[in-house]
Structure formats: structure tokens, C-alpha cells
Amino acid sequence: MYDWLNALPKAELHLHLEGSLEPELLFALAERNKIALPWANVETLRGAYAFNNLQEFLDLYYQGADVLRTEQDFYDLTWAYLQRCKAQNVIHTEPFFDPQTHTDRGIPFEVVLNGINQALKDGRDQLGISSGLILSFLRHLSEDEAQKTLDQALPFRDAFIAVGLDSSEMGHPPSKFQRVFDRARSEGFVAVAHAGEEGPPEYIWQALDLLQIKRIDHGVRAIEDERLMQRIIDEQIPLTVCPLSNTKLCVFDHMSQHNILDMLEKGVKVTVNSDDPAYFGGYVTENFHALHTHLGMTQDQARRLAQNSLDARLV
Ligand SMILES: Nc1ncnc2[nH]cnc12
Numbered sequence: 001m002y003d004w005l006n007a008l009p010k011a012e013l014h015l016h017l018e019g020s021l022e023p024e025l026l027f028a029l030a031e032r033n034k035i036a037l038p039w040a041n042v043e044t045l046r047g048a049y050a051f052n053n054l055q056e057f058l059d060l061y062y063q064g065a066d067v068l069r070t071e072q073d074f075y076d077l078t079w080a081y082l083q084r085c086k087a088q089n090v091i092h093t094e095p096f097f098d099p100q101t102h103t104d105r106g107i108p109f110e111v112v113l114n115g116i117n118q119a120l121k122d123g124r125d126q127l128g129i130s131s132g133l134i135l136s137f138l139r140h141l142s143e144d145e146a147q148k149t150l151d152q153a154l155p156f157r158d159a160f161i162a163v164g165l166d167s168s169e170m171g172h173p174p175s176k177f178q179r180v181f182d183r184a185r186s187e188g189f190v191a192v193a194h195a196g197e198e199g200p201p202e203y204i205w206q207a208l209d210l211l212q213i214k215r216i217d218h219g220v221r222a223i224e225d226e227r228l229m230q231r232i233i234d235e236q237i238p239l240t241v242c243p244l245s246n247t248k249l250c251v252f253d254h255m256s257q258h259n260i261l262d263m264l265e266k267g268v269k270v271t272v273n274s275d276d277p278a279y280f281g282g283y284v285t286e287n288f289h290a291l292h293t294h295l296g297m298t299q300d301q302a303r304r305l306a307q308n309s310l311d312a313r314l315v
């Protein structure tokens with residue numbers, strides 16, 4: 001089944017480039033940039049990938065991203081991810097990047113963007129993988145800081161297909177970012193947002209009504225609200241679900257409890273994605289495979305999930 005799932009043509013719509021930083025590359029970049037790491041080796045670092053919630057993961061994820069310094073680093077990160085796409089027949093990807101994670105450390109916005117963009121271009125030319133980059137605001141920071149990030153992005157507007165919202169969800173509702181999303185949309189950006197990963201259905205309502213998002217990232221807690229479920233089904237709003245992420249971050253205690261196939265059968269446009277594959281134990285195929293192993297996902301269901309990912313592309 002793994003090989004069959006791997007060969008299925010699919011799109012990935014929820015992937016943080018910084019979350020695709022494998023420990024081996026992290027150590028190589030630390031050496032190249034002469035950065036001392038608090039972990040003895042790759043195995044020790046991998047051993048630290050045990051999380052009780054989103055915040056515990058984010059603390060390590062931001063620490064790991066510190067090794068990314070130069071345009072070449074961002075190129076290498078993105079190129080390594082695209083090679084994984086090629087190996088798993090991901091024919092289209094819409095990755096996120098978090099500019100504030102880097103600009104707050106003094107890395108110029110253009111350094112980050114140029115490295116990523118060159119790799120995405122080479123991915124199109126050399127690997128035949130189409131892509132569209134999503135600029136994601138960090139929700140644990142202020143709306144003013146998001147506005148400044150949007151200012152920095154506007155001179156490069158053709159480099160992005162959308163804006164998103166990620167990082168610590170609880171206590172940082174979508175309403176906090178209504179004005180910056182209004183401005184981004186008026187500048188022609190499509191909007192997406194993480195909502196209903198750890199946060200309540202109310203955050204999904206806000207993301208839809210206040211931020212006017214076209215796709216919900218995660219959204220698994222929508223199932224707690226019948227009226228919300230009906231809206232998502234009626235309007236066929238895609239959900240970018242990340243099964244291994246949800247179990248690694250204890251949104252579900254075990255994969256056998258995941259609700260993605262229930263949602264699929266109820267008519268929700270759910271898709272399968274890897275979120276932060278270096279930290280959560282696998283790329284898209286491993287996510288599909290876990291659904292087969294623990295939930296009995298059939299080939300027909302896998303085909304529908306893959307088709308949903310192709311249908312839910314923004315570009
Ligand atoms: N799963 C996730 N949720 C929120 N922010 C993130 N940033 C990277 N991965 C994330």
C-alpha cells in the first residue's frame with residue numbers, strides 16, 4: 001500500500017518550510033555557519049522530538065530555525081523539501097514560510113525570500129513541481145508587527161500567492177489580525193489561516209467571517225460544531241489536515257482516533273498534509289500510510305483525498 005500511496009499524484013497544501021529542516025541538514029548548516037548547538041548530535045536532537053502540545057513543538061522549531069542564515073541556507077532547505085516532493089509524487093506544493101522568525105533575528109527579508117524562490121523556480125524547471133508560496137504571520141506577535149511584515153512583502157508581491165496565520169493558537173484568535181488581513185486582501189492576496197488545531201470552533205468562524213479565508217489549515221475541531229460543519233460542507237471550504245502532526249502534538253491521543261475519514265465521509269473537502277515533516281515523523285506519503293494503517297483508509301478514500309488536494313490548490 002505504501003508504494004501505491006506514494007505513486008498517487010497529489011498536492012501538498014500545508015507545509016512549513018522551516019518544519020522540513022531535517023536534523024542532518026540542521027547540523028550541516030550549524031557547522032557551515034559556525035553556530036554552536038545545544039544537542040550533541042543528530043540522534044540527541046531527534047530524541048528531543050517528543051511534544052505534549054503545539055507550544056512545546058514551536059519552542060524547538062524556532063530554535064532549530066536559527067541555523068538558517070544565508071540565501072544558500074534557505075535555498076538548500078527548500079530544495080531538500082522539493083526532492084522529497086519528487087520522491088513522493090507531490091506534483092504541486094503551496095508551502096508556508098514565517099518571515100518574522102528570520103527578520104526578528106536580523107536576517108533581511110530578501111535573503112529569506114530569494115533563497116526560497118530560487119529553489120521553487122528550480123523545482124518548476126528541473127523537477128516539474130508547480131508551487132505557490134504563502135507568507136504566514138506569527139500570531140503570538142502583535143498585529144502591528146504583522147503589518148510591518150506585510151509592508152516588507154509588498155515590493156515582492158508577485159512572489160506570493162496568499163497570506164496565512166500560524167504559531168501559538170490559544171489566546172491569539174483570528175480577530176486579532178482582522179485589519180492586516182483586510183489590507184492584505186485589498187492588496188490582492190488570498191487569505192488562509194490555521195484555525196481549530198488546538199483552538200475552539202469559534203476561531204474557525206472568526207477565520208471565515210473576519211479574515212475571509214479560502215482554506216482552513218487544520219480545522220479538525222470543526223467537528224464539534226454542527227452548524228460550522230454544515231457551512232464547511234455547503235461551501236466546500238477545504239481543510240488542510242495534518243494527521244501525524246495532530247498525533248505528535250496530542251490533538252488526538254492516537255491516530256485511530258483521528259476524525260479525517262469521518263469528515264471525508266460527511267462531505268468535507270479534507271486533504272492530507274505533513275505540516276512539519278522533519279519533526280513529526282514523515283512527509284505526505286507517511287501521513288496517507290498512517291491513515292491506512294490505523295484507520296483502515298481504502299484506496300478509494302485515498303484517491304478522493306488526493307483529488308481534494310488537487311482541487312483545493314490556490315493556483
Ligand atoms: N502545526 C502548526 N501550528 C501552528 N503553527 C505552526 N508553525 C509550524 N507548524 C505549526
Ligand SMILES: [Zn+2]
Nearest residue numbers: 016166194275
Ligand atoms: Zn501548520
